[in-house]
Amino acid sequence: MGFKKFIAKRAITMFGVLMATLLLTIALVGSNMDSILKQSVSLEIRQQITNDKGLLNSFKTTNDLDLYIQNQIKQRISSLGLDEPWYSPHRIGLSMYKILTLDFGHAKFLTSDTGSSDVKEIILEKLPRTILLFTTATAIISVVGIFLGTISASKLNSKIDKITSSFAIISSSFPVWWVGVLMIFVFAFLYPVFPARATPDIPPTDPGYLISLLNHMALPLITLVLIGFGSWAYLVRNFLVGVLQEDFIVAKKVIGIDDKRILFSHALKNAAPPIVTVLALSLSGSLGGAIITEAVFDWPGMGRLYYEAIGVLDLPVIIGATYVLTAFFLVSVFVADILYGYFDPRVRRQ
Amino acid sequence: MSFSSRDIWKDFSKRGTGMVGIGILVILIAVSIITFVTIPQESFKKWNDPANWLSYPKSAAPSWINYFLAQKIPEHLILMPHRSVEKIGNVNVITDSFETNYYYSSFPSDFIYKFKTTYSGSPLLQISVTRPDGIELKLDSISLPFSSTKTEYSNMVFSTDPMIAKNVQYDISMMKLPNDIHLYDDLAFSKFDENKVLQGHYVFRITMYSMGADTSVYESKLILGGKVYGLMGTDELRRDLAMGLLWGTPLALFIGITVAIGSVSVGLLYGVFAGFKGNITDESMMRFNDIIYAMPALPLLIILAVTIGNSIFLIVGFLVIFGWVGIAKVSRSMAMQIKTLQYVEASKLMGQKDHKIIFKHILPQLLPYAFASIAISVPAAITTEAGLSFLGLGDPTFPTWGQLLHDASAYNAAARGMWWWILPPGIMIAITGLAFVFIGNTIDSIVNPKLKR
Numbered sequence: 001m002g003f004k005k006f007i008a009k010r011a012i013t014m015f016g017v018l019m020a021t022l023l024l025t026i027a028l029v030g031s032n033m034d035s036i037l038k039q040s041v042s043l044e045i046r047q048q049i050t051n052d053k054g055l056l057n058s059f060k061t062t063n064d065l066d067l068y069i070q071n072q073i074k075q076r077i078s079s080l081g082l083d084e085p086w087y088s089p090h091r092i093g094l095s096m097y098k099i100l101t102l103d104f105g106h107a108k109f110l111t112s113d114t115g116s117s118d119v120k121e122i123i124l125e126k127l128p129r130t131i132l133l134f135t136t137a138t139a140i141i142s143v144v145g146i147f148l149g150t151i152s153a154s155k156l157n158s159k160i161d162k163i164t165s166s167f168a169i170i171s172s173s174f175p176v177w178w179v180g181v182l183m184i185f186v187f188a189f190l191y192p193v194f195p196a197r198a199t200p201d202i203p204p205t206d207p208g209y210l211i212s213l214l215n216h217m218a219l220p221l222i223t224l225v226l227i228g229f230g231s232w233a234y235l236v237r238n239f240l241v242g243v244l245q246e247d248f249i250v251a252k253k254v255i256g257i258d259d260k261r262i263l264f265s266h267a268l269k270n271a272a273p274p275i276v277t278v279l280a281l282s283l284s285g286s287l288g289g290a291i292i293t294e295a296v297f298d299w300p301g302m303g304r305l306y307y308e309a310i311g312v313l314d315l316p317v318i319i320g321a322t323y324v325l326t327a328f329f330l331v332s333v334f335v336a337d338i339l340y341g342y343f344d345p346r347v348r349r350q
Numbered sequence: 351m352s353f354s355s356r357d358i359w360k361d362f363s364k365r366g367t368g369m370v371g372i373g374i375l376v377i378l379i380a381v382s383i384i385t386f387v388t389i390p391q392e393s394f395k396k397w398n399d400p401a402n403w404l405s406y407p408k409s410a411a412p413s414w415i416n417y418f419l420a421q422k423i424p425e426h427l428i429l430m431p432h433r434s435v436e437k438i439g440n441v442n443v444i445t446d447s448f449e450t451n452y453y454y455s456s457f458p459s460d461f462i463y464k465f466k467t468t469y470s471g472s473p474l475l476q477i478s479v480t481r482p483d484g485i486e487l488k489l490d491s492i493s494l495p496f497s498s499t500k501t502e503y504s505n506m507v508f509s510t511d512p513m514i515a516k517n518v519q520y521d522i523s524m525m526k527l528p529n530d531i532h533l534y535d536d537l538a539f540s541k542f543d544e545n546k547v548l549q550g551h552y553v554f555r556i557t558m559y560s561m562g563a564d565t566s567v568y569e570s571k572l573i574l575g576g577k578v579y580g581l582m583g584t585d586e587l588r589r590d591l592a593m594g595l596l597w598g599t600p601l602a603l604f605i606g607i608t609v610a611i612g613s614v615s616v617g618l619l620y621g622v623f624a625g626f627k628g629n630i631t632d633e634s635m636m637r638f639n640d641i642i643y644a645m646p647a648l649p650l651l652i653i654l655a656v657t658i659g660n661s662i663f664l665i666v667g668f669l670v671i672f673g674w675v676g677i678a679k680v681s682r683s684m685a686m687q688i689k690t691l692q693y694v695e696a697s698k699l700m701g702q703k704d705h706k707i708i709f710k711h712i713l714p715q716l717l718p719y720a721f722a723s724i725a726i727s728v729p730a731a732i733t734t735e736a737g738l739s740f741l742g743l744g745d746p747t748f749p750t751w752g753q754l755l756h757d758a759s760a761y762n763a764a765a766r767g768m769w770w771w772i773l774p775p776g777i778m779i780a781i782t783g784l785a786f787v788f789i790g791n792t793i794d795s796i797v798n799p800k801l802k803r
Contacts, residue, residue: 013637013640013641013644014644016637016641017640017641017644017645020641020645021645021646021650024645024650025650025653028653028654028657028658029653029657032657169784169787169788169791170780170784172787173729173779173780173781173783173784173787174776174779174780174783175733175736175737175740175776175779175780177737177740178736178740178755178772178775178776178779179776181755181758181759181764181772181776182772182773182776184764185764185767185769185772188764189764189765189767190767196764196765284646287646289648291648291649291652291741292648292737292740292741295741296759306649306652307741310652310656310741310743311742313656318653321649322646322649322650322653325646325649326645326646326649329644329646330644333644
């Protein structure tokens, strides 16, 4: 199988996953969504009619008025296609199409910082902040992790190797969000170094907003790095140990190439493919975990948006955010797959 | 690739981390069993019932912190009465006196008098306190509801009752004592010229005056609310956190182990079947596997918990749905290797049925790997459930560790410095996770020759 065919196959799978996730989301929230939409339609029509004094006075009895309202609601519901159940193929197709084209509709309760209730605008406002926090964290984690991992691999069973390995195992057993609560407790209340809530208290239009945002980012960033770099170092160490046992490295040692050079240029280069793949995967994994982390730190990104939307059951936001989170997740999984296939041709042949 | 269980155990028992893991696990299981045997099941069901926790102090730190402090924090005191009965004319007088030597430098958080009584008519209950300085304060007098027949009655008198404050203020003004202190429920214990505790011997007298001779008072006790309590302290809702942590242990083990066993067995069967069958079956099964594998688990788990339900059994089921995929991938490739072995091919040629080959020849080979995977997937299950509970999407009727942390964050425990509410549940989660990681990694390094060094 050629590389192009491999990519095409992966892309089709990913698209399938996106559709399956969407379908599952719609199936899970569909019936709730319908009743909410119907309620809002009837509310809207009642309001329209009570505001129209001329129309209101043309009815002689309240029965007539009620009948008229009922008819209007029925008409509106059928014109919106709400008379069909949510699982009718026509409606599912329509809503899938709408979501695919990023038309998520309007939020019921939540708004963006600028006051818009358009779900697309809300998401576009929150997304960069999530990306900012989590890519920065992943970048720092991978640099520290690769550095520490290489050192541990070169000095197997030394003190630094043992410390790194045990730190990796211990740090990964604590839930990130719990460490977050602890960090807030220690560094925001016990020793007030950082602000407790990660949401800047000045409006986004203020020129100092970015600096304030970065200041508020410090605590979540430190927490993510603290919890993440240990297991990264451990992973890199294990990959490198595998490579260092291979014959070509031993041969180079025999020739007399200096150990440091073997480690940093030859061994690390050969361990790169799995490292890069795991990097892409861990980025996607951290996006999924963003919901709890952001809720703990009150970081104004996608995760907290999702958490808030769940709290008030704002379905359009939930569907939109799930879609965007899934899409991001899939893109990084896809990139990881492609990189792996590129570096390791054996995968393509499977 | 074949291992006998005895070989594995022999190798396992030589490894330090694995034995540490087993040790922790044994302790956790022992704690679970002790919890089930010694603590009445009712305390578990009444975890969310505020009435059950009334005789506990509010937001109290663990009592052992007093060992580290120069100025002792008042402990939670439950006082038992000395009873004296006398008859004045035809009035029956029952007096319960509670004595205590109060030598703490800070005030009790509150005090509660709790009693049950049977009476007829309408008795009068009076509460007063004699302080170390000899002053007697009348705190409260209550007439119990009239009843012409003999009835049973139980009640609690709280120090926060505004009537007590009024009575005390009246007493003070009558005695012309200096008074510029406004915390009335502290007043019984306060010096009158400054807001400090008057240390010494206190006697609380609760007197019941009744006409009938058939009046009796029982289960009478006076609770001086402390600021430290028990081994683990209490939370904002007066719940004993030691109870929550203890009940959390079997729950966490149940969630972790059930999810791990469930997802590993599903994954193992799925993967082995796909790998053994090969061709189109394999291809389509693995595509489906890919789809589940690439789904973002947490958002979907949240939606599932919100729309379908958040009972603990449902959550276990949801976690299995997202837990089996990785194991299916690995066991498929292992099955593909094993099926090319000669004895499998031979049994195929002999006309052995597929399911027999799978269950008799392939699955037993994968068992060591399965045990390692079970141990390794336990921590993830526990942390994910804790995470869901922390977001408020878990089963609120069960005091899991995540639920404790959720309550802690809901009542702003971090901002109020209530470290005893935040630290222990997280540490328990981590310790439980570590035990399984140690065990899993050790089994894995034994059965997986690649990792052997």
